[in-house]
Structure formats: structure tokens, C-alpha cells
Amino acid sequence: MSNTPFHLGIALDGAGWHPAAWRDASARPEALFDPDYWVSLVVEAQSAGIDLVTIEDSFGLQTGGYGPFELRGDEVRGRLDALLLSNTIAAQVPGIGIVPTVTTTHTEPFHTATGIQTLDHVSDGWAGWRVQVSGRSHEAAHVGRREIPVLDPARAATGTDEQQTALIRSLFGEAADAIEVARRLWDSWEDDAVIRDVPTGRFIDRDRLHYVDFDGENFSVKGPSIVPRSPQGQPVVFVLAHQTVPYELAVAQADIVGITPHSDEHLEQILGELGDAELAVERRAGEPLRVWTEAVVLIEDTHETAVAALAALDELHGSPYASDAVILADTAENVAAQLLRWQQAGITGVRLRPARLPLDLERITRELVPVLSETGVLERPHDASTLRERLGFAPAANRYASASPEPAALIESASR
Amino acid sequence: MTTSKPTKQIHLAAHFPGVNNTTVWSDERSQSQIAFSSFRHFAQNAERGKFDFLFLAEGLRLRETRGLIHDLDVVGRPNTLAILAALAGVTTNIGLVGTLSSTFNEPYELARQLATLDHLSRGRAGWNIVTTTDAFHGANFRRGKFLDLADRYSRAQEFFDVSSQLWDSWADDAIVADKASGEFVRTTGLGLVDHHGPQFDVTGYATLPPSPQRHPVIVQAGDSPDGRDFATSSADVIFSRHADYEAGRAFYDDVKGRLDAVGRPRDSLKILPAATFILGDTHAEALERSREISRLQVSPQTAISFLEQVWNTDLSGYDVEGPLPDIDPVVTAEGGAKGRAHVHTDPVATANAWREQASAAGWSIRELVISFAAKHTFVGTPVEVAETINRHVQEDASDGFVIVGNTNPTGLDEFVDRVIPELQERGVYRTDYDENATLHETLGLPSVPSRSTAALASA
Numbered sequence: 001m002s003n004t005p006f007h008l009g010i011a012l013d014g015a016g017w018h019p020a021a022w023r024d025a026s027a028r029p030e031a032l033f034d035p036d037y038w039v040s041l042v043v044e045a046q047s048a049g050i051d052l053v054t055i056e057d058s059f060g061l062q063t064g065g066y067g068p069f070e071l072r073g074d075e076v077r078g079r080l081d082a083l084l085l086s087n088t089i090a091a092q093v094p095g096i097g098i099v100p101t102v103t104t105t106h107t108e109p110f111h112t113a114t115g116i117q118t119l120d121h122v123s124d125g126w127a128g129w130r131v132q133v134s135g136r137s138h139e140a141a142h143v144g145r146r147e148i149p150v151l152d153p154a155r156a157a158t159g160t161d162e163q164q165t166a167l168i169r170s171l172f173g174e175a176a177d178a179i180e181v182a183r184r185l186w187d188s189w190e191d192d193a194v195i196r197d198v199p200t201g202r203f204i205d206r207d208r209l210h211y212v213d214f215d216g217e218n219f220s221v222k223g224p225s226i227v228p229r230s231p232q233g234q235p236v237v238f239v240l241a242h243q244t245v246p247y248e249l250a251v252a253q254a255d256i257v258g259i260t261p262h263s264d265e266h267l268e269q270i271l272g273e274l275g276d277a278e279l280a281v282e283r284r285a286g287e288p289l290r291v292w293t294e295a296v297v298l299i300e301d302t303h304e305t306a307v308a309a310l311a312a313l314d315e316l317h318g319s320p321y322a323s324d325a326v327i328l329a330d331t332a333e334n335v336a337a338q339l340l341r342w343q344q345a346g347i348t349g350v351r352l353r354p355a356r357l358p359l360d361l362e363r364i365t366r367e368l369v370p371v372l373s374e375t376g377v378l379e380r381p382h383d384a385s386t387l388r389e390r391l392g393f394a395p396a397a398n399r400y401a402s403a404s405p406e407p408a409a410l411i412e413s414a415s416r
Numbered sequence: 417m418t419t420s421k422p423t424k425q426i427h428l429a430a431h432f433p434g435v436n437n438t439t440v441w442s443d444e445r446s447q448s449q450i451a452f453s454s455f456r457h458f459a460q461n462a463e464r465g466k467f468d469f470l471f472l473a474e475g476l477r478l479r480e481t482r483g484l485i486h487d488l489d490v491v492g493r494p495n496t497l498a499i500l501a502a503l504a505g506v507t508t509n510i511g512l513v514g515t516l517s518s519t520f521n522e523p524y525e526l527a528r529q530l531a532t533l534d535h536l537s538r539g540r541a542g543w544n545i546v547t548t549t550d551a552f553h554g555a556n557f558r559r560g561k562f563l564d565l566a567d568r569y570s571r572a573q574e575f576f577d578v579s580s581q582l583w584d585s586w587a588d589d590a591i592v593a594d595k596a597s598g599e600f601v602r603t604t605g606l607g608l609v610d611h612h613g614p615q616f617d618v619t620g621y622a623t624l625p626p627s628p629q630r631h632p633v634i635v636q637a638g639d640s641p642d643g644r645d646f647a648t649s650s651a652d653v654i655f656s657r658h659a660d661y662e663a664g665r666a667f668y669d670d671v672k673g674r675l676d677a678v679g680r681p682r683d684s685l686k687i688l689p690a691a692t693f694i695l696g697d698t699h700a701e702a703l704e705r706s707r708e709i710s711r712l713q714v715s716p717q718t719a720i721s722f723l724e725q726v727w728n729t730d731l732s733g734y735d736v737e738g739p740l741p742d743i744d745p746v747v748t749a750e751g752g753a754k755g756r757a758h759v760h761t762d763p764v765a766t767a768n769a770w771r772e773q774a775s776a777a778g779w780s781i782r783e784l785v786i787s788f789a790a791k792h793t794f795v796g797t798p799v800e801v802a803e804t805i806n807r808h809v810q811e812d813a814s815d816g817f818v819i820v821g822n823t824n825p826t827g828l829d830e831f832v833d834r835v836i837p838e839l840q841e842r843g844v845y846r847t848d849y850d851e852n853a854t855l856h857e858t859l860g861l862p863s864v865p866s867r868s869t870a871a872l873a874s875a
Contacts, residue, residue, distance in 0.1 A: 023595040024595075025595075029600060035535070060620055072603070073599050074600060077600060078601070078623055081528055084497060084498065087499070087501035088504050088505040091452065091502040091504075091505035108521070111521075114475075115495040118498035119498060121494060122502040138620055142524040142525075142618060143524060143525075144617025189492070196442070201716065202487045204485070204487045209485055218558065219557070220560060221555075221556050224485075226476070226477065226492060227450065227495065
């Protein structure tokens with residue numbers, strides 16, 4: 001086995017990722033707006049040593065695809081704000097990464113940055129941010145600031161529709177700016193800015209606070225943050241990406257990129273495209289980009305029963321579930337085998353999307369995790385005090401920290 | 417009591433220590449202004465004291481004095497909504513009220529966040545709706561440029577109206593979640609919000625079923641006639657600055673009179689002035705503590721800085737224990753202080769008035785500043801403080817108070833230990849929360865009407 005550490009994230013959304021999951025016998029569809037439901041899911045993940053959970057969100061009511069908004073009553077509709085829900089969870093469940101989805105398109109970068117920073121204080125160093133762009137026309141109408149035409153994903157994917165390509169570039173450019181603002185604000189207080197110096201009456205040393213002076217196409221932000229630097233300094237930024245433009249966003253600004261290969265060849269192709277993106281844009285985040293894969297997971301005792309369970313859900317839904325990520329409906333052993341193939345290919349983690357909640361989360365924590373543990377790929381610091389540390393990231397340097405001499409150097413020069 | 421009217425129950429809110437000189441950070445008991453442990457202690461102590469709600473101010477930009485970040489008071493605080501959501505997870509009964517600007521937020525997003533907070537807290541969310549007009553704060557937001565003063569309340573009102581439409585747009589019975597039939601949500605139970613006004617264009621469906629309170633408790637703090645009108649039409653609580661008995665009675669009378677005029681019941685809008693307190697075993701000891709703490713609240717540097725906000729020039733050469741500067745303020749269009757609630761519009765007149773006041777009272781610079789910035793509302797033994805609070809409430813100078821402590825996070829521990837039992841003994845303050853009460857219920861406010869799918873259809 002390769003010694004590359006392998007990390008596990010769980011993507012939490014509603015009653016699970018299959019649109020009919022809420023009708024499964026184990027589902028608790030009436031509890032989706034109850035904080036205790038979410039806390040119990042995260043406790044389950046934490047106790048199995050899962051590294052992080054993400055919480056899905058969007059800037060509007062759920063709808064399928066990017067076409068015109070469709071209000072349908074046979075799927076889960078309605079969501080709690082992921083950033084707020086994450087703070088409620090973090091106050092109660094220590095020692096697991098909590099990564100809410102927050103949209104960059106219509107929101108205020110200042111509020112988003114301080115909200116994530118607060119989550120890092122509340123969780124004592126376990127916050128992340130899953131960055132999301134809103135390209136949906138109906139979501140733009142919630143703010144009324146600008147119009148976004150209804151996207152045609154098929155045409156956009158070919159890259160031949162200049163208007164759509166330009167729109168996607170502009171939305172992702174704005175996302176890059178929002179991350180840049182957040183990263184600057186997160187560093188805008190040095191760690192030792194609070195001095196409480198009674199003789200001079202000063203609570204802070206204002207020379208250790210910094211304006212961020214960001215001036216971009218969609219917004220300008222002066223800074224500094226209202227929130228003092230948080231335990232991680234830089235919470236972990238996660239970007240899910242499927243195309244060139246999002247790959248470039250991830251390369252420029254993310255700590256982790258989630259990719260969605262459907263086969264070994266597809267994985268190779270995506271890694272190639274990520275490599276191209278690395279040549280095309282300048283990386284502004286601190287460390288090398290980590291690549292994680294994504295999979296929808298449905299686990300049963302045998303391959304046949306797993307396939308049958310998926311088919312039963314599809315039947316309830318009225319059509320086969322199509323996902324951007326590969327759907328693994330199988331035994332824990334076979335799902336583990338796929339994850340190990342990815343790990344062997346140099347992938348450093350996976351974000352698992354349980355098809356059914358809480359059922360497939362429990363299958364992951366109680367069946368899949370033990371199988372993976374036996375192989376040794378999950379060896380990692382279990383006494384880590386922050387998410388960055390758990391994921392093997394170095395402590396985040398502060399871009400504004402003055403290069404002041406170390407105390408030892410001062411003593412040395414004084415005694416010379 | 418000589419009055420024959422029924423005894424009123426007192427309502428109390430706990431103000432998290434702010435970023436002004438009231439909060440004494442030099443005290444050895446003072447802890448982190450940002451660590452979650454501070455917020456948890458503060459909230460759980462207030463809940464132990466059966467407070468109606470805890471109250472958080474909002475930070476949109478760090479304060480500045482003469483172009484530099486103000487460094488003499490506590491600096492830094494959390495994102496208001498995020499910390500309230502965290503506190504929802506570690507408290508059970510206390511209301512969670514946050515100050516949130518109607519200028520640097522959008523109704524669709526903020527209404528959703530407040531509804532989320534109400535779900536997360538099982539009906540304990542409150543919103544102190546404020547307006548922000550200056551470009552100083554705007555520099556951190558998309559909106560950037562400031563709002564005309566005249567548009568403040570029209571924006572706040574329209575913001576509130578759109579939010580209300582969003583909160584009212586799902587019927588109570590919209591979520592069906594029937595596994596057998598396959599109906600999760602009754603699509604006829606969701607109303608499309610389609611608002612077009614001078615400040616906002618909002619079209620779409622809200623993303624949450626009705627929260628336990630449907631609407632958060634609305635708090636309003638503005639004192640202008642426009643502010644009072646807004647409160648009369650839309651607020652549940654006024655956070656007032658009139659803790660003084662006579663001023664409190666006049667304000668109470670004015671606002672409750674406005675309620676009569678629009679046909680709202682008098683007890684459907686609670687008036688809670690901000691108040692500080694200092695306790696002692698004897699009255700004399702309390703006075704002595706008050707004197708000591710006011711000197712901690714106004715350090716020599718704070719006294720000079722307070723004057724510099726008006727004089728707009730370096731006054732560090734002046735002795736704070738001596739008389740006020742005899743030079744005139746430097747008048748510029750920009751002014752001295754940024755990011756504060758109160759600004760001085762005519763510095764020369766202010767300086768003259770202060771000089772006269774100090775000289776008449778024989779005050780030094782520091783004593784003058786203490787008289788403005790470190791005056792304590794209630795000073796006395798726990799019995800005296802409890803009786804004064806009760807008198808204010810029973811005699812209609814207020815319906816209770818927003819209590820502001822002077823150390824973070826333990827400033828209200830003593831109030832809970834010593835004053836609350838006195839109030840409870842007098843039968844004017846709850847000894848426990850009602851089980852599962854929403855904040856509306858805790859405050860004795862009428863609840864927001866429910867809406868069925870049928871009602872939504874006929875609306």
C-alpha cells in the first residue's frame with residue numbers, strides 16, 4: 001500500500017442524495033429542519049473518525065439542473081442556511097471538520113468571510129468553506145441586482161456559446177475574488193494583535209491589524225475583518241469542479257478540489273485538465289492543491305441487494321437517478337476497493353455522498369471505515385487540534401505578518 | 417405600590433459586552449472577546465437568570481478615530497448570525513436577538529437566515545433591525561455608497577415588508593412528508609413572492625417552512641420620530657436609551673400613545689431601556705465601586721480620545737485631571753470619529769458647552785468624560801437596585817431593561833446571583849421559563865398568525 005494518507009469527508013444533504021431517499025424506511029423526512037437531526041448525523045461521523053462533513057446549500061429552493069425553475073412536490077424541498085446550521089453543530093460536536101456551502105454570487109464577501117471565521121472560533125479550528133457559484137436565473141431574481149439568463153448546460157459544456165462561456169467565466173471570476181477577499185480578511189489581524197497594555201491604555205496594537213483594500217469588478221472591501229484571526233487562521237477552502245473554468249478557480253484559490261471521475265480513464269483525463277489549469281493560472285493559496293474524488297454511496301450486504309435497493313429508489317422516483325458523481329451501489333468491501341484504487345492513483349481523499357440518510361452514513365461509519373482502516377490508508381493524526389492539522393496542512397502563514405525578529409535574536413543582539 | 421392596576425411582570429435582556437468603554441478589559445476577570453467559551457458563559461449565565469433574551473450588537477467595520485483604528489476599547493467581535501446560531505446549540509430557553517443592518521444585507525438572504533435561526537433555536541430568534549447610512553461602513557460591502565438619511569426608514573420598512581412576505585409564504589401545512597404517497601411538499605402550500613419597490617426587487621420562493629415563531633421578534637432602537645413610527649407599526653420591542661425615570665416616563669407615554677392611535681394593544685410593544693448597574697453590600701460601598709469602575713472605564717487615554725473626537729486634533733499633551741483645552745476644535749468636513757452611533761455635528765458648539773459644563777461643576781477632563789461615558793444607571797444594594805427597577809416598570813417608565821455589564825463574560829453573574837432573586841421574591845419576575853415557550857411567548861407578545869394552505873390560496 002502507498003503511504004499517501006487518505007481522508008474521508010461526508011456530504012450531508014437532506015435525507016440523502018437520492019431524490020427518493022426521503023421515502024426510505026430509515027429516513028426521517030419530518031426532521032430535516034430539526035437541528036438535532038443534523039447533530040446526530042455529525043456525531044455519527046465524528047465518532048467514526050471521519051475528517052470532515054460538508055453541508056449542502058444553494059441560494060434558493062432546490063430545483064433540478066440549470067434550466068428554468070421547476071417547483072415539484074415529490075422531492076425534498078427547503079433547506080436550513082448551511083453556515084448557520086454549521087455553527088449550531090460546531091457548538092455541540094468537537095473534533096470534526098465542518099464545511100458549509102456558501103454561495104459567492106449574490107452574497108456579501110464580508111459577511112461570508114466573517115461567518116466562516118466565526119465558525120472557526122466556535123469549532124476551535126475545524127471550519128471550512130465549500131465555495132459555490134450560483135448560475136441559476138431564478139436565484140438572481142431573489143436579489144434583483146442583475147439578470148442571469150437561463151443556462152443551457154449542453155451548449156455551455158461545448159464551449160461554443162460565447163455568451164454562456166463569458167457568463168460562466170464572470171461568475172467564477174467573482175468567486176475567485178470572494179475567496180481572495182476572505183483569505184485577506186482572515187489574515188487581517190495578526191495572531192498577537194490583542195495586547196491589553198494597561199499603561200498605554202491600548203487593547204490592540206493597531207499596527208498588527210491590516211486593511212485588505214480589495215478592489216474588484218463586483219465589489220470592493222476595505223477591511224480589516226471585524227473578527228480576530230481564528231484558530232486555523234485560514235479555514236479550509238473546498239471547491240467542487242467539473243470543467244476547465246472551475247478547475248482554474250480551484251487551482252487559483254482552493255485547498256481541496258473535489259472531482260467527479262466515472263472511470264479510470266475519466267480520472268486520468270480530469271487530472272490532465274487540472275494540470276492544464278495549473279499552467280494557465282497562478283496559484284494564490286498557500287499549499288499544493290489536494291485532489292479529492294466524489295462518489296454517491298449506497299451500501300448493502302451484497303452487490304445484488306445494493307443494486308436492487310438503488311433500483312427500488314429509482315422506481316419510487318420514477319426515473320433513474322443521474323448524478324454528476326459516480327454512483328457506487330455495492331458492498332462495503334467493493335466500495336472500499338474503488339476508494340483504494342483512487343488512493344493508489346494519488347488521490348488524497350474522497351467526499352462520500354450517502355444515497356440515504358442516516359442509513360448509508362451508518363453503513364459508511366460502521367462497515368466501510370473498518371474495512372479501510374484495516375488497510376492502513378486512514379492512518380493520520382487522530383489527536384489533531386485543527387482540521388488543517390488533521391488533513392496534514394501546515395499552519396497557515398499570515399500574509400500580513402511583519403517580519404519582526406524572533407525574541408531569541410533580540411536577546412542575542414542585546415548581549416553582543 | 418399605591419396603584420390599583422395589575423402588577424406588571426418585568427422583562428430583562430442581557431447585552432453582550434460591547435466594543436466601547438463600558439466594557440472594562442483591564443479587569444483581571446476579563447476574558448477573550450471572541451472565544452466561544454466567553455459567549456457560552458455569557459448566554460448560559462443569562463439563561464440561569466431567566467432573562468427574556470440576550471442581545472448582540474453588530475460589527476460591520478472597526479471603529480476609527482482620526483483615521484486610525486480605535487485601539488483603546490475592546491476591538492473585534494464575531495459575525496452576529498453565526499454566533500447566535502452557535503448559542504442556539506448550547507441554550508434552551510433564552511431568546512437570541514441580533515442586530516442586523518437593513519442597508520448591507522438583502523431581504524431574501526437575511527429573512528432566510530433569521531428563519532433558520534428560529535428553526536435552530538426552536539422559536540427564540542429576534543432581530544434588532546437597524547439602518548446604516550454612511551460610506552465608512554459601506555466600504556466593506558457591495559453597496560458601497562451610503563444611503564440618503566431620508567431613505568433609512570423607507571428601506572428598513574420595505575426590507576421588513578419583503579421579509580414578512582417571505583416568512584408568510586409557506587403554509588403551516590405545506591410539508592407533508594408522506595412516504596407512502598410520495599408527496600413531500602404541497603406545492604399549493606408555497607406562495608411565490610413577487611415584490612417590486614423603490615429599494616428591492618425580489619421574486620421567488622422562500623426556502624424554509626414556517627419557523628416556530630413564523631416571524632422573529634422585531635426589536636427597534638432608533639429614537640427619531642421616523643424610528644418611533646417604524647416601531648409603532650412593525651416592532652415588538654424598543655431598545656431605548658431612556659433609562660432615566662422622567663425621560664423614561666415621557667418616552668413610554670409617547671410610544672404607547674402612538675400604539676393607541678393605530679389600535680395596537682399597549683402591551684404588544686415592550687419598551688426596554690439600556691441600563692448599567694453597580695452593586696455593593698451597602699449603598700456607600702456601591703457608590704465607591706461605581707466611582708472606581710468609572711475611572712477604569714475612562715482611562716486617561718480614553719478621556720483624551722473622547723475629547724479628540726470633538727476637537728479633531730492631538731490633545732495628548734493635556735492633563736486629564738486638569739481643565740478642558742481652551743483651543744477650538746479643528747473643523748473639517750470629515751470629522752473625527754468613524755463608526756460610532758453618535759457623531760457631533762457642531763464641534764465648536766459642543767466644545768463650548770462642555771467647557772461651560774465642566775467649569776460650572778468644577779470637573780477635570782476625566783470627570784467630564786466620566787459624566788458622559790461612565791455613568792451607571794442603578795447603583796446600590798441588590799435590594800435597592802431591584803426595587804428601583806420594579807418602580808420604573810410598575811410606574812410605566814419602562815417594561816424592563818436591557819442590562820449591560822462591564823466585564824466580559826462575567827459581568828452579569830453578580831446580577832443573576834443577587835438582583836434576580838430579589839425580583840423573584842417580589843413576584844414581578846419569572847422563577848422559570850414556560851416549557852417550550854417561544855420568544856414571543858416569553859415576552860408576553862401576541863403570536864404571529866398561522867396560515868393554512870387554504871388561507872394562502874385565498875390571500
